[in-house]
Amino acid sequence: MALLSVDLKEGTKTVHAEAERSKFVKYFFKGEITPATYGRFLISLYQVYSALEKALEENKDNANVQLLYFPKELARKEALEEDLEFFNGPEWREMLTPVSPAQQAYIDAIERCSKTKPELLIAHSYVRYLGDLSGGQILAKKLQKYNDLPEGKGVAFYSFDQIENATAFKDMYRIRLNQVEVDEETHQAIVQESCQAFIRNIDIFQEFDHELEGLPLTKKEQEALAAVPIETAAAESTGFLASLAPSNLINSLAVAVGLKSNA
Numbered sequence: 001m002a003l004l005s006v007d008l009k010e011g012t013k014t015v016h017a018e019a020e021r022s023k024f025v026k027y028f029f030k031g032e033i034t035p036a037t038y039g040r041f042l043i044s045l046y047q048v049y050s051a052l053e054k055a056l057e058e059n060k061d062n063a064n065v066q067l068l069y070f071p072k073e074l075a076r077k078e079a080l081e082e083d084l085e086f087f088n089g090p091e092w093r094e095m096l097t098p099v100s101p102a103q104q105a106y107i108d109a110i111e112r113c114s115k116t117k118p119e120l121l122i123a124h125s126y127v128r129y130l131g132d133l134s135g136g137q138i139l140a141k142k143l144q145k146y147n148d149l150p151e152g153k154g155v156a157f158y159s160f161d162q163i164e165n166a167t168a169f170k171d172m173y174r175i176r177l178n179q180v181e182v183d184e185e186t187h188q189a190i191v192q193e194s195c196q197a198f199i200r201n202i203d204i205f206q207e208f209d210h211e212l213e214g215l216p217l218t219k220k221e222q223e224a225l226a227a228v229p230i231e232t233a234a235a236e237s238t239g240f241l242a243s244l245a246p247s248n249l250i251n252s253l254a255v256a257v258g259l260k261s262n263a
Ligand code: HEM
Pocket: 005, 008, 009, 016, 019, 020, 025, 126, 127, 128, 130, 131, 132, 134, 135, 136, 138, 139, 170, 198, 201
């Protein structure tokens, strides 16, 4: 059996690239996400992390989950509360309802894993926390740069105070991933659940697309989007990724390349 850290990285490459191409991410990079939109995006994150961190806590005695359980270093719920107050004001909890369809689907997926196959929570931890320690750090810099945030304010979510060296931590996390002891079927299921978790993140991004409408992409971005190999997406529709969530994946790819409207 191949190393889980390697299979996760390889297996999620396509969906990672797709996440990076999301409209939301593109606008984030251009500094065109308003603080109000970002405040609402934080609500989505809060729903996801509340569910994830509750599920991890409930399953921390599972030997495999325990290997990847680092509440002190990784837990984001409290940090999110700080940022939520900063961006949305003290009444932010009133914004937790109604729960949006993409938020609900993500929460349901996490709860399903928690109840039926806790090992799959490893996938959800991997996708969110390793992402936050990687691309998330780039996003934090953009957020600070474009919003002229006061020193240390509004970026608690991206600040891992208990982690001195993110690269060393990620290396250690990957070693732990490779110590997970599961059969081949579960190993593959963790990779598949990770791909689905990426798609759930893309679905959350897409819930903000309508707020971004009217903000044109630059010429360079249009060219980059036009270069997305749609035949790859079509090929995948009969392959591995198709077994995960074909309509979601192909739809979001089609939206990304402008073949389909997002309505
Ligand atoms: C803003 C767009 C993004 C950028 C620029 C970005 C960038 C990166 C980079 C540079 C790495 C490699 C880090 C390393 O190996 O040390 C990485 C890894 C990763 N990213 Fe992203 N990312 C983005 C979006 C996302 C999203 C939306 C997710 C999931 C929600 C995500 C999840 C991950 C994961 C799980 C890894 C670890 C891969 C591995 O080594 O196994 N990323 N990202």
